[in-house]
Amino acid sequence: MTVVRAVETWTLEPLTQYVTEAGARLVLLMTPAGQVLAQSGFSRAVDVMAASALGAAIVASTNELARQMGQPPFAGLTHQGRRHGIFLSAFDTDRGTLVVLVVYELDASSLGLVQLFLEQLVADLRAASPKAGVPKHVLAADFERELNDSLNSLFGR
């Protein structure tokens, strides 16, 4: 069974259920800025950092693309490879906009399953999310410590 690790514990239960039901190989829940709230399936911190940075960049790029086209932001983005599929989606919660990055093996799951159970994940996260507080001003000096703390939480250290 894949373990879900979370910086913000309210995400644990919805994400654990999602990983099981959708048969996802890797899942990353983050803010559009790339701050990771929870992860499942990653074994190295460097992979989490790379995936969150790239995922956030893709969301920013596609949002801008949608804006240029005069459209609302895309609901989801999918990429299918030979053995794996990647699905990226952003949605609003009381915690703010969140982004979920899902990697699934084509032998074990499918885009249909990933999308089907995403609806439930979004509903569960919306129900569990804390109300948005005043945005915290992050000082450069705090940033590295906060990043290390988050990574420690994400890998159970």
Place this chain on the structure above:
Amino acid sequence: MSTPHSPLGRALDLITRVRGVRGAMVVSRADGLVVAEQLMEGIKGGALAALASSLAGRLQRAMVSAGLGPSQFWHLQCDQGALLVVPAGEGLLLVAVTEADVNVGLVRLELLRAAETGA
């Protein structure tokens, strides 16, 4: 989702004309998405497609592991209806959702005919 005049629409039309059929769909086997559908209200096409394709993948592996070769037709009987599925070509599944007292043989025939015509 599909127009009645498209090949997929015509194939689904023939299946849903059978008495007791509540809907029919063409599903992409690899990704579990709906390609075309004619469903009665209340049937969740997206969920059905995702779960049917997932089940098809697992059944396929079970059949091959048992040395029986790929499945040609499956019939999932439930309390209030049934799910009938026929693989269509390499990448598609034809799915029919029926009532419990449907003529399964007739639906199967229409599904196989539709699969042969390349739906």
